[in-house]
Amino acid sequence: MLDLAITWDWLSFAVRWLHVITGIAWIGSSFYFVALDLGLRRHSGLPEGAHGEEWQVHGGGFYHVQKYLVAPAHMPEHLTWFKWEAYSTWLTGFALLAVVYYAGADLFLIDRNVLDVSAPTAIGISMASIAVGWIIYDRLCKSPLGKSDTGLMLVLYAVLVFMSWGYTQLFTGRAAFLHLGAFTATIMSANVFFIIIPNQKKVVADLIAGRRPDPVLGAQAKQRSLHNNYLTLPVLFLMLSNHYPLAFGTEFNWVIASLVFIIGVMIRHYFNTVHARKGNPTWTWLVAAVLFIVIIWLSTVPKVLTGEPKAAAAAQVFTASAHFPAVRDTVMGRCAMCHAMEPSYEGVYFAPKGVVLDNDADIADHAREIYLQAGRSHAMPPGNVTQISAQERALLVAWFEEARQ
Incomplete structure (x- = not known):
């Protein structure tokens, strides 16, 4: 296999x-x-049936091109x-x-x-x-x-x-x-x-x-x-x-x-x-x-147009955020079956693109990617195969945006 x-x-x-x-x-x-x-030029003197011609220079030489319509x-x-x-x-x-x-x-x-x-x-x-x-x-x-x-x-x-x-x-x-x-x-x-x-x-x-x-x-x-x-x-x-x-x-x-x-x-x-x-x-x-x-x-349109809740802001550091425990649970439950040193998802033998998310440090290191791929967009999980919810996506957004302030 x-x-x-x-x-x-x-x-x-x-x-x-x-x-x-x-x-x-x-x-x-x-x-x-x-x-x-x-770019064809039309003028008198062209051969019968010719629609136009162009002279071009390239590669140390000249090319004379004529087009017949x-x-x-x-x-x-x-x-x-x-x-x-x-x-x-x-x-x-x-x-x-x-x-x-x-x-x-x-x-x-x-x-x-x-x-x-x-x-x-x-x-x-x-x-x-x-x-x-x-x-x-x-x-x-x-x-x-x-x-x-x-x-x-x-x-x-x-x-x-x-x-x-x-x-x-x-x-x-x-x-x-x-x-x-x-x-x-x-x-x-x-x-x-x-x-x-x-x-x-x-x-x-x-x-x-x-x-x-x-x-x-x-x-x-x-x-x-x-x-x-x-x-x-x-x-x-x-x-x-x-x-x-x-x-x-x-x-x-x-x-x-x-x-x-x-x-x-x-x-x-x-x-x-x-x-x-x-x-x-x-x-x-x-x-x-x-x-x-x-x-x-x-x-990144304002969520008021999409019906999704706006993210809050509070902490300064990713792992120190009040949201981090819930974020960790979400990532472990929705992402880590593929993004791990030893993936458990059927058919996945290596962490996609080498991104490992099975510990706190790696989750914090890939905060931006998590925010973009699973928070702001629905790119991950592919086809939402792990059924991440809208609330969980909003949590990822809130976690990242508050830590960046």
Whole structure:
């Protein structure tokens, strides 16, 4: 059993590392081509069919790039396809979802205080929601609404806000954010697999057959590529959020996730505008900063809005606090079965992240982590498997805040 646990942990690390590597490759190529497309210059003297060109310098040399909006007159001898980065990113991401959240569903996926279901049911809901997301998105793009970029983006944002809320009604906060990221990333990958690459293959086939390609194919691919560009930064946030319980484990986590999409759009709008040489909209950074401050406030929002009692303040030192005996009992009863030198929780063989909480000194040393992970947020215990109560969480908050005064 010990060997299996170690092997599984290393498998998780390997898949996560591979996911990061492929994600960097996909994001890098995506950002580059959008910047290239926006920076194209149009002038007389371009070859027939050329939409624009750009000169670039990098790595000690110069690059002369020309773009054909539909297709060149003749099929080039060498053609590089950019698709495997997207496919590999999705495949490794799904593998990571299976290794961490499906295999550890009772600990990481299911919160029985939110939705009391079996592991197979939770996994089925997870897979179905991810697949349905692409179907809804694709239908919207192909509907008459798809002809209006602004209208389409507003409706799509409404869908994402609904899913932000919906996932928090199904899974743990951590899993909710991860699934929202997977929901969005699936749309992005499916755009490449079902629209962008097939359309490009149709263009190539038309060229080989001597037919003029339909310009609608290029327009569709460009629209989906632009969507992918604007969705990238929010997905990155959601994929990294499992390290930050104040983002996913607090009362208004779904609002935080919704605001992150706006921040991502603001940042991409800035870079896209600059790349297109249409100005320097620094106001987007101000909007992003203000929204981020709102997110910080939402993560520690006054308890009067959540119906939870406010914490009191009294003592100066963690172990000297009048609350400490009760805090010790709470930690020992709710946390120490995993966070101990010899964990007793089934399937846990080492204290997660090396955090040991089975004595007074260690509890005091990790007071801040306890406050953030189990007091201010609901990140710990995962899925609230040890049934820590709202009163106990309030106790942890009171203990930490009074000791800090």
